[in-house]
Amino acid sequence: MNFQTRTTGDALEILISGRLTYEDHEQFREMITSIDGSPGQRIVFDFSDLAFIDSAGLGMLVVAKDLAAAKAMTVQMRNAKDLVGKLMTLVKFHDVIPVAD
Numbered sequence: 017m018n019f020q021t022r023t024t025g026d027a028l029e030i031l032i033s034g035r036l037t038y039e040d041h042e043q044f045r046e047m048i049t050s051i052d053g054s055p056g057q058r059i060v061f062d063f064s065d066l067a068f069i070d071s072a073g074l075g076m077l078v079v080a081k082d083l084a085a086a087k088a089m090t091v092q093m094r095n096a097k098d099l100v101g102k103l104m105t106l107v108k109f110h111d112v113i114p115v116a117d
Contacts, residue, residue: 017034017035017037017043019031026056026058027057027058027060027116028058028060029062030047030059030062031062032061032065032066033067034068035068036066036068036073036076037068037069037070037073038073040073040076045076045079048076051087051089053084054089055087056088056089057089057090058089058090059084059089059090059092060092060116061080061093061113062093062095063093063095063096063101064097066100067099067100068100069103074107077093077109077112077113078112078113092115092116093115094115
């Protein structure tokens, strides 16, 4: 997993690329716990360059959502495509983390 962050307006965008699997859980947790946003800020995961995600990766996104909620922040996702998009649709992940406009 590789990631880049940028702030745009009221959102912190996190572009995740490569593969998001159990092997990435420590790096992912470090990244997500280091976010020091303000209440009302959005975290938007951009999956444009994400080629694969496993069940542990989905779990990490749920953990991110819970950590953000504890800081009164919201989490959204966008640009899930190909295999990742199919999986997100199959498990109805948009019911857990909404899709950004």
